[in-house]
Amino acid sequence: MSIYLYLYRFFIPSVGIERNDMKNSSETTLQSSLRSANFILLVLGQGISLFGNTMLRFAMSMWVLDETASSTTFATVLTISVIPTILISPFGGIMADRISKRAMMVALDIISGIVTLLATVFFALSGFNILVIAIMQVVLAVLDAMETPVVQSALPQIIGRESSTDLRRGTAIINQVQQLSQLLPSFLGGVMYGLVGIRPMMLITAACLMSAAMVECFIRLAKPLSNQDDTGICLLGVIIGDMHSATAFLLRKEPTVARLAGVCTWINLILTGFSSVSFPYIIRTTLGYDAATYGLCDGIIGIAGIAGTFIAGCFANRLKSQNAPSLLFVESLMLLPPAIAFLLPCSTQTKLIMLVFCTAVVIISVDFLNLILVPSIQMRTPTAFTGKVMAIISSLTICAQPLGQMLYGWLHAHCTVWLILLISALASLPLAWLAHPLFTHLDDTISK
Structure with a gap:
């Protein structure tokens, strides 16, 4: 003690x-x-x-x-x-x-x-x-x-x-x-x-x-503001009222936060399915490598994730919301080289190296995106709503995980590997274009 x-x-x-x-x-x-x-x-x-x-x-x-x-x-x-x-x-x-x-x-x-x-x-x-x-x-x-x-x-x-x-x-x-x-x-x-x-x-x-x-x-920490209007209201009524107010905040008062939440959910849908289903399936089943090789590849991705957080932290003071579309574009673009490698008659070693390298770059780009998305949501959300809003976003991203896993499981049962990688890239690429107006003046509106 x-x-x-x-x-x-x-x-x-x-x-x-x-x-x-x-x-x-x-x-x-x-x-x-x-x-x-x-x-x-x-x-x-x-x-x-x-x-x-x-x-x-x-x-x-x-x-x-x-x-x-x-x-x-x-x-x-x-x-x-x-x-x-x-x-x-x-x-x-x-x-x-x-x-x-x-x-x-x-x-x-x-x-x-x-x-x-x-x-x-x-x-x-x-x-x-x-x-x-x-x-x-x-x-x-x-x-x-x-x-x-x-x-x-x-x-x-x-x-x-x-x-x-x-x-x-x-x-x-x-x-x-x-x-x-x-x-x-x-x-x-x-x-x-x-x-x-x-x-x-x-x-x-x-x-x-x-x-x-x-x-x-x-x-x-400062004590939360007390709400005198809750007197006599049952717990269920308080929960429903708070969730209604948080939802109204997202949809009416700050739709920008709702759009940012949508970006987070979509990224999680694609990347969770790819990393938890496609990545191990391709290495173990498609390429035929053993568990030790997969463990090594998974460790490389883990190290890339740690490196990404440190690199992103070093550039945090220079990172702007306007960088988000470029990072989304990089994330999408890096799924194309392994798709091409699996389409062409390349060796299994080449395919493995291309898959691991490009996945590592994707993970690093996501680390940078995380430093843009999460603080932007927190900055635009009042203190009285921060917990509820972050909880709703957390629930959405968690829901996206099993959906992404089921989606990629279905894709591997019906599509070839190169087509799955191409679909993943094409599914993420429009997001970079559609999100450009969202992030262009995001820092300016936050400062105001």
Whole structure:
């Protein structure tokens, strides 16, 4: 506990100094907001929490595979957990706008840690049980879905809404920590699972979640504005009213945000289907490579994702909304070379190299797009609506994932690989053209 008190005492005095400096220059404002105690604690808490969650997911997949010898069983469990995630995510956004964001982050991490501990005790006493694993994964997925809009709505409150550059730099740092927190357990998880087994890894996850909650206890955020009109209204009425107001905001007051959400959803539809279905199918089935080769290729894509977040973060202060159509064009264009390679009589090595290289470039371009889309949405959304709006967008993008997977599964059953890649490129290319008017003056309208 003393280390958290030390962090609290060390960083809080610097906040007052930074606030005085903020009046002098915008550059000092950016540095102070990204070095403030609140931002550092938010990044640290999210990194620890995500590390634990990724560790648990990896360990569970290994355990289920060992016990059932079926790679589809755990995938089915994860797929089922998506359904309550879609339904609960908007509720998390509503709570984020009404309840203390710090209290929600702390409570959700503590509950996740308790659920993990209870499951550990059950497995220690009763052994393997796929039903309990499914229940645990669903509960943890729901809790994670509720926390996502809380964090997304807390970020602009911590950094401020004065500059989109500030939010882009902050988002870049969050993305970098998230990428590292997801990649490290993948490298360490296999070794740890072989050495200590499932239950110690679950205890590590619970410890990470509890530690994240302790870190988040020291985040200082303004209390949400109270709504006096809710007196006497039942919980269901409050939920319906809040969702109606958020939807009205998207469709009537700020249709630009709705269009940005549509861009996010469409990108997720195409890329999720391609990355989760086409990429492994082409390497393993079409080209006939073994699991080790696919693992290497998947690792390269993961490294590209991390590199993309760091590169995008370096250019965050120069990144403008006007760059988005060009990035969308690059994303679409990079799917054409592998399509041509599969159409022509090229060697399997050439096809593999072309596929992996172009996919890596697509991932990097998406990292840049993320730093444009998410801060633009946050900048245009008032504080009272941030949680609800981000939750709605999160639900839309989550819905796009299974739809994209089913779409690409159908395409691989009826089309050749080169045609699927061509369709993917053509499906993304019009978006770059249609989105050009949307992004041309987006920064100007935000500043106004």
